[in-house]
Amino acid sequence: MATPIHQFSKLPLVEAQTSVRAGERRMRAPGEAPRVGVIYNPRSHGNRAGDFDCGMSPHVHISKPGDRSQLPAALAEFAERGIDLLVINGGDGTVRDVLSSGAPIFGDDWPAIAVLPKGKTNALTVDLGVPQGWSLQDAAAAFDTGGRVMRRPLDITQIGGSHNSRVLGFILGAGAFTTATNAGQSAHRLGAFNSFAVAAAAAMGIFQWLFASRSNPWRRGTKMAIGLGATDTPMAHSGIGDPEWRQTLFASTLERMPAGLKPFGDLREGLKLAVADQIDRRTIPALVDVMRGKTPARMRERGLHREVAPQFSLRIEDSFILDGEAFPPGAYRIGQGPELSFVTP
Incomplete structure (x- = not known):
């Protein structure tokens, strides 16, 4: 989740896991606020001016992974909590890392996703029509009152490589x-x-x-x-x-x-x-x-x-x-990942 251009030596290796989301989705009680899980990248360009509001609601769970290796555990915890909305606070690179780490956890049953444009580049939020300055509070409110845009990320695997080596991006x-x-x-x-x-x-x-x-x-x-x-x-x-x-x-x-x-x-x-x-x-x-x-x-x-x-x-x-970072020469298969529902204003 570092902001300078980084040369990966290989595709990220994420250990296969049984999808925590398998089974019936949690039903919300009438008037109940959505459960929100936030991945906050403090290194993102837009997050350097100040801290993040971490106490807005008991329904909001915030994780600040120090590096990519900590993302699977954070996302697995969110899945176990049965979150309704996953908020990614960071730029395109942070989105790539979260989707890649979450693929073996959520499978084809992802929660709704909202992206706060906090990176140096935010091409995904341009496509979604998310304005600069869109906040966590705005995203949580838009879960019930905003729009939805469906997108499938690129799904990249190495030909002849490990099935657990996989990266998703846009x-x-x-x-x-x-x-x-x-x-x-x-x-x-x-x-x-x-x-x-x-x-x-x-x-x-x-x-x-x-x-x-x-x-x-x-x-x-x-x-x-x-x-x-x-x-x-x-x-x-x-x-x-x-x-x-x-x-x-x-x-x-x-x-x-x-x-x-x-x-x-x-x-x-x-x-x-x-x-x-x-x-x-x-x-x-x-x-x-x-x-x-x-x-x-x-x-x-x-x-x-x-x-x-x-x-x-x-x-x-x-x-x-x-999504802004370099991957090594080789032979790759590029397809489409799971269909994701993005929350928009």
């Missing part, structure tokens, strides 16, 4: 996306966060693509192979540049992106991919159009691809990024 990227994430960290140090940091990194990427040489990491990309669906059908390649390399890969199950970016165009539901081959400078205007949601003429022939797939494989020789 935004995966590789190639120039990894370089952009590092650029976003520079933007954070300059005081730019959330959509401002995303916009700054995107602008830097376009500048590099226009003026840098092919050896520049923004333009070179990464050697990777992408297989679509259960049949692992190789993803089409335009023939521009080295066919074993892609300049960038971006995948997500979210429907709205920060900074108004629309890399998937009209594609909304499910697991979506946006991929660029090693495009030349003449294709940059088309790439800008793709990022704005447009569909340029002869898009595939120019090295720009959009796909929807129930799952895909990724064999990659460089690290990839999931």
Whole structure:
């Protein structure tokens, strides 16, 4: 749950557990307040200005895990208490860690989830329409009076690896996306966060693509192979540049992106991919159009691809990024995790 970009040496290993949620869900008495479990990340950017209100209600149970290894025990305790609402107080990385640790505990029977946008990046809350400053009190009240949005996270396992090695998150990227994430960290140090940091990194990427040489990491990309669906059908390649390399890969199950970016165009539901081959400078205007949601003429022939797939494989020789942190090269299967119900205002 640390805030700087972190290089994982392997996928997190979470011991398999019998789902504590198995069986009938707890029935609330008329007028009874929902039971709320809060995972509070004190290291998140938005939590550094002050402490958290820990005494609002006896129905609210708050845990402050010191690191990722303490999350399973905290979530198992919440499950045993029969919480109705799980509040995640932190950014996208905290959400990833909580979902990954909670998968063997809650299985397909998660409580409702609310996310307080307290991180340097909060792409999930942008998609959910959660405003900055949304509080624990607001989230608890919205459990009965607010809206609900259903989302399925990316579910990533290593091909040939342990079944207990698994990570869940919402935004995966590789190639120039990894370089952009590092650029976003520079933007954070300059005081730019959330959509401002995303916009700054995107602008830097376009500048590099226009003026840098092919050896520049923004333009070179990464050697990777992408297989679509259960049949692992190789993803089409335009023939521009080295066919074993892609300049960038971006995948997500979210429907709205920060900074108004629309890399998937009209594609909304499910697991979506946006991929660029090693495009030349003449294709940059088309790439800008793709990022704005447009569909340029002869898009595939120019090295720009959009796909929807129930799952895909990724064999990659460089690290990839999931919700702001780096994971090692290797062979991975990316599918969709359980359907989660997110509470919104």
